[in-house]
Amino acid sequence: MSIFEGFLSTPETLDAFDDRSFVDAMLRFEAALARSQAAVGLIPESAANSIVNSCKVELFDVARIVRESGRAGSVAIPLVKALKEAVGLFNADAVAYTHFGSTSQDVIDTATAQVTRNAMALIEADLSRAIDALLEHAVQHATTPMLARTLMQPASVTSFGYKCAGWVAPLVRSRNRLRVAKANALNVQLGGAVGTLAQMGGKGGEVMQRMADELELGNAGATWHTQRDEWVALGCELGLMVGALGKIALDISLLGQYEVAEVMEPTEPGRGGSSAMPHKRNPVASMVALAAAQRAPQRVAALLGAMPQQHERALGAWQAELAEWPQLLMSAHGSVRALASALPGLQVDVVRMRANIDRLRAELPKEAADEWFNPALAENAGRLALAQVERLRGLDKPNKENL
Known part of the structure; x- marks a missing residue:
C-alpha cells in the first residue's frame, strides 16, 4: 500500500x-x-x-x-x-x-468473498452513520433558508434541510441496493x-x-468461475455509493469556501490544517470522499471490462479483477468513513446563509427579490424536506437476512 x-x-x-x-x-x-x-x-x-x-x-x-x-x-x-x-x-x-x-479459483474466490463480507460490514455501519446524521440535519434545518445554486450561480431560496434530504436520498437507496447485491454476490x-x-x-x-x-x-x-455478473453488480453498487458521497463532499467543500462560509466541516486539533497558512481549514473529509469519487469509476470500469472471460476459466481477466477489487473496497470505505465522521458535526452557519440571501436581495429589483429570494420560500422547502425524510424512513426497511 x-x-x-x-x-x-x-x-x-x-x-x-x-x-x-x-x-x-x-x-x-x-x-x-x-x-x-x-x-x-x-x-x-x-x-x-x-x-x-x-x-x-x-x-x-x-x-x-x-x-x-x-x-x-x-x-x-x-x-x-x-x-x-x-x-x-x-x-x-x-x-x-x-x-x-x-481448484485455485475456488479457494481464492471464496477467500475474497469472506474478506469482502468483513469490509462490507464496515461500509454499511459507516453508511448508516452518515445517513442518520443527514436525516437529523434535514429535520433540524427543515426551514433554514439558504440559497440554492444552479450552474454555480444563485437560483432561488431553498432550505438547508431540503438540501440534506437531497443528499441523503441516494445513500438510503444505495444502502438498500447494497444489501441485495451483497446477498447475491457473497457466495x-x-x-x-x-x-x-x-x-x-x-x-x-x-x-x-x-x-x-x-x-x-x-x-x-x-x-460461478466465469459468471461474474452478481460479483460485478456489487462492485457497481459500491461505485454508485462512492459517487453519491462525492456529490455531498463537493457541495460541502463549495459551501465551506471563505467567500460563502455557510457550512463547514467540524474542527478539532490536527484536522484540516495547513503546513504554511495557519488560517486555513481544509475540508479533509470532503477531500477523501472526492478522491474516492475520482478513483472508483476506473475500478468499476475495470471490473466490467474483465467480464468477458474465456470458457470455464479465465486467462488474465479474472486476475485483473482480483487486483482491482480490494482497491475499490478500500476507496469505498475510506469515502464513507470520512463523511460519517464529519457529517454529525457539520457547522451550519444559519446567520451567514441569511446574510448571503439578504446581500443578493439588496442588489436586485424588489419584484425579482421578492419572487425568487424571499426567505419565506424556505417554508415550502421545509415541508418537502420533512416529507422526503418520512418517505426515506419508510423505504429503509432492511431485510435482516441480508444484513
Missing part, C-alpha cells in the same frame, strides 16, 4: 485485505472443505482432522507464499503446497485428501477444475452447502 493511498482508506479495510488476512481466509476455505467432505463420507475423518488442525495461519510463511505466487500464477498454488507439507508432517496419508476436488465458490465437481461423486452440492453454512456465505447452487 502506497503512502499516498493509506490515508484515503481506513486501517480496518487495509487489514481486511492484507496478506495475512487473505491467507487466513484461504485456510478457512480449506478447513471447511475438509470438514464438509468428511461429513458426507468423501474423505476419512482422520484426514479431515489433520487438515483442519494444519489450517492455522501462524504456521505459514505468508510472505514466502506471496512471493512465490508470481511464479506460480496464483497465490493458491504455493498456499496449497505449503498446506500439504504441513499436513504431511503429522499425517502422510491425509496429504492426498488436502484440497481434494477443488462460496466450489467447482473443481472445470466447474462440475466431478471428483466428488455426486456429493458436491451437499459439500458446497455445508461450506456455505460454515463460512457464513451464500450458495449460488453452482460454480
Whole structure:
C-alpha cells in the first residue's frame, strides 16, 4: 500500500485485505472443505482432522507464499503446497485428501468473498452513520433558508434541510441496493477444475452447502468461475455509493469556501490544517470522499471490462479483477468513513446563509427579490424536506437476512 493511498482508506479495510488476512481466509476455505467432505463420507475423518488442525495461519510463511505466487500464477498454488507439507508432517496419508476436488479459483474466490463480507460490514455501519446524521440535519434545518445554486450561480431560496434530504436520498437507496447485491454476490465458490465437481461423486452440492453454512456465505447452487455478473453488480453498487458521497463532499467543500462560509466541516486539533497558512481549514473529509469519487469509476470500469472471460476459466481477466477489487473496497470505505465522521458535526452557519440571501436581495429589483429570494420560500422547502425524510424512513426497511 502506497503512502499516498493509506490515508484515503481506513486501517480496518487495509487489514481486511492484507496478506495475512487473505491467507487466513484461504485456510478457512480449506478447513471447511475438509470438514464438509468428511461429513458426507468423501474423505476419512482422520484426514479431515489433520487438515483442519494444519489450517492455522501462524504456521505459514505468508510472505514466502506471496512471493512465490508470481511464479506460480496464483497465490493458491504455493498456499496449497505449503498446506500439504504441513499436513504431511503429522499425517502422510491425509496429504492426498488436502484440497481434494477443488481448484485455485475456488479457494481464492471464496477467500475474497469472506474478506469482502468483513469490509462490507464496515461500509454499511459507516453508511448508516452518515445517513442518520443527514436525516437529523434535514429535520433540524427543515426551514433554514439558504440559497440554492444552479450552474454555480444563485437560483432561488431553498432550505438547508431540503438540501440534506437531497443528499441523503441516494445513500438510503444505495444502502438498500447494497444489501441485495451483497446477498447475491457473497457466495462460496466450489467447482473443481472445470466447474462440475466431478471428483466428488455426486456429493458436491451437499459439500458446497455445508461450506456455505460454515463460512457464513451464500450458495449460488453452482460454480460461478466465469459468471461474474452478481460479483460485478456489487462492485457497481459500491461505485454508485462512492459517487453519491462525492456529490455531498463537493457541495460541502463549495459551501465551506471563505467567500460563502455557510457550512463547514467540524474542527478539532490536527484536522484540516495547513503546513504554511495557519488560517486555513481544509475540508479533509470532503477531500477523501472526492478522491474516492475520482478513483472508483476506473475500478468499476475495470471490473466490467474483465467480464468477458474465456470458457470455464479465465486467462488474465479474472486476475485483473482480483487486483482491482480490494482497491475499490478500500476507496469505498475510506469515502464513507470520512463523511460519517464529519457529517454529525457539520457547522451550519444559519446567520451567514441569511446574510448571503439578504446581500443578493439588496442588489436586485424588489419584484425579482421578492419572487425568487424571499426567505419565506424556505417554508415550502421545509415541508418537502420533512416529507422526503418520512418517505426515506419508510423505504429503509432492511431485510435482516441480508444484513
